[in-house]
Amino acid sequence: MHSKRMKRLDSRAAWGYVFVLPTLLFVLIMNIWPIINSVYISFTDASGFSTPHWIGFGNYVKIFHSSLIGSASINTVIYAVVSVVVGTFLSLILAVALNEKMKGRAVFRTLYFLPVVSTPAAIAMVWRWLLNKDFGLVNYVLSFFGIKGPNWMGDPHWVLTAVIIVGIWSGIGYNMIILLGGMQDIPSEYYEAAQLDGAGKTRQFFNITMPLLSPTLFFVLVTSVIGSLQVFDLIFVMLDKSNPAISSARSIVYIFYDETFAKGNQGYGAAIAVVLLLVILVLTMIMMKLQKKWVTYDK
Amino acid sequence: MKKKLTPSRVVFYIVLIVGAFIMVMPFYWGIKTSMETLPQSLQVPPKLGITSFNFDNYKAVWENLPFATFFWNTIVMVVIRVVVSTVLSAMAGYAIARIKFPGVNLIFIIILIPMMIPGQIYTLPQYLMMSKLGILNTITALVIPGLASTFGTFLMRQFFMSVPVELEEAGRLDGASPWKIFTKIMLPLAKAPMVSLAIFTGLGSWKDLMWPLVVNSDADKLPLSAGLALLQGQYTTNFPQLMAGSLLSTIPMIILYIIFQKQFIEGIATSGGK
Structure with a gap:
């Protein structure tokens, strides 16, 4: 009897291994090993053609002296800060608005979500056309207001703004849905009680919605920061390589792609990826620390 | 509780509608342009309505x-x-x-x-x-x-x-x-x-x-x-x-x-x- 029980327990454990094995093997081969491999390659002059040599911190030194990386970092930070702040703010407003019971709520939600299901390459192309300086719809609409629209895609002063606009436009729906999900978890009794106490909509928002939504808002902020630091698709499709303004919009991941795969500087490219990883980890840790100041977890 | 149509609610709807318009416009404009010939698409000022139903571009791209x-x-x-x-x-x-x-x-x-x-x-x-x-x-x-x-x-x-x-x-x-x-x-x-x-x-x-x-x-x-x-x-x-x-x-x-x-x-x- 006792041994039979033992055997059953053992076979249960064996099933446990069988269940996780495919995922575990995959993660070890496709994720954990590549992390180690990338770090290793970043210390070599690997180029895909000759045998790589160990060059210590050579690639990292090169990164810190590269003006290309410098300007790409600035572009990326500007993109991240503006798109996260404006994008989160707009999606929060939308989520509050669409959380109200009203006519056409489902239709609005559907429309705001459309860009989330569209291919970034298609989005980028349509916006290239909308932002075309001579024939684009945007500059035509601006002309109604007496504004002469800029050369969005060709002027180094405007090209990053163009990318940011498209980035915000395509990300709003996603964050809105996540925030809406968080809002729908807030018990309606809280609002009813507040109403009985005579608290207006604004008070309700700051005293009920914001504190109870703060964990969701924190999630949205962290994922948006991480995602925006990795911006690539939009820039890659919106701007041709030959575009004279491209240096004002190239991001870190764009440079990573260009160096590693277009130019074949694998060692250097790997080092860029490692630096990006460290920056993202440090930022995430800082955000985790700061969250204690404003995020309220109930219970 | 019945909601009345107060001025603030009107503003609220207008903002939502303008927002939705901005979200949908690129799709509309893409569809409209995709059915035009190159010269039609380069008209200044552009015609805001759909001017032609012509699927040649789709055929060309597909081929x-x-x-x-x-x-x-x-x-x-x-x-x-x-x-x-x-x-x-x-x-x-x-x-x-x-x-x-x-x-x-x-x-x-x-x-x-x-x-x-x-x-x-x-x-x-x-x-x-x-x-x-x-x-x-x-x-x-x-x-x-x-x-x-x-x-x-x-x-x-x-x-x-x-x-x-x-x-x-x-x-x-x-x-x-x-x-x-x-x-x-x-x-x-x-x-x-x-x-x-x-x-x-x-x-x-x-x-x-x-x-x-x-x-x-x-x-x-x-x-x-x-x-x-x-x-x-x-x-x-x-x-x-x-x-x-x-x-x-x-x-x-x-x-x-x-x-x-x-x-x-x-x-x-x-x-x-x-």
Whole structure:
């Protein structure tokens, strides 16, 4: 009897291994090993053609002296800060608005979500056309207001703004849905009680919605920061390589792609990826620390 | 409580409508331009209404680029990735949540690590792996990195943690094997989170651009996302044709979205840890 029980327990454990094995093997081969491999390659002059040599911190030194990386970092930070702040703010407003019971709520939600299901390459192309300086719809609409629209895609002063606009436009729906999900978890009794106490909509928002939504808002902020630091698709499709303004919009991941795969500087490219990883980890840790100041977890 | 149409509510509606207009306008403008000839599209000032119903651009794009192949490659990639990774995530998530076995916590931590790492770290080593295996420029190489999902495993683990233990205890007393309990009792319960996960991973692979660009250079081995980027190189300024190509590659997903709206939105909301 006792041994039979033992055997059953053992076979249960064996099933446990069988269940996780495919995922575990995959993660070890496709994720954990590549992390180690990338770090290793970043210390070599690997180029895909000759045998790589160990060059210590050579690639990292090169990164810190590269003006290309410098300007790409600035572009990326500007993109991240503006798109996260404006994008989160707009999606929060939308989520509050669409959380109200009203006519056409489902239709609005559907429309705001459309860009989330569209291919970034298609989005980028349509916006290239909308932002075309001579024939684009945007500059035509601006002309109604007496504004002469800029050369969005060709002027180094405007090209990053163009990318940011498209980035915000395509990300709003996603964050809105996540925030809406968080809002729908807030018990309606809280609002009813507040109403009985005579608290207006604004008070309700700051005293009920914001504190109870703060964990969701924190999630949205962290994922948006991480995602925006990795911006690539939009820039890659919106701007041709030959575009004279491209240096004002190239991001870190764009440079990573260009160096590693277009130019074949694998060692250097790997080092860029490692630096990006460290920056993202440090930022995430800082955000985790700061969250204690404003995020309220109930219970 | 009846809502009255106060001035603030009117403003509120106007803002929502203007916002919705900005969200939809690019789609409308893309469709409109895609049906025009090049000279029609370059009229100044542009006509705001639809001026022509002409599908020549679609025909031209379809004939000049292997669009049917792009579609096929995309479907193969997305379907295989979604089916395999959803099933594997459910299995691993269930084991981690419910089966006590030595090393389970360590395994869970190993699976969590990649969730915090930006994807670019993997791209080069994965590319070198495909190159060593001699499978660059194949659909296999396109599919492989999405066959399992650490995020999915995490999500399914969270779900199975919330399922009452009593439900499987009955099966366990009857002497059913963990495999039977998993397939007969747990999987049917996990339908909703699995659908959410499937949509989330499906959308992700559908939109992925860098991996296809890196691993496949032959046009007939590319999915839509990367094939479309190729189109841009060919017709840099022929916007009506570019619009036709963009719409061709976006409309299938939009149709799916409109049919399965509820699941899509739940799928995305789930990714937010709901």
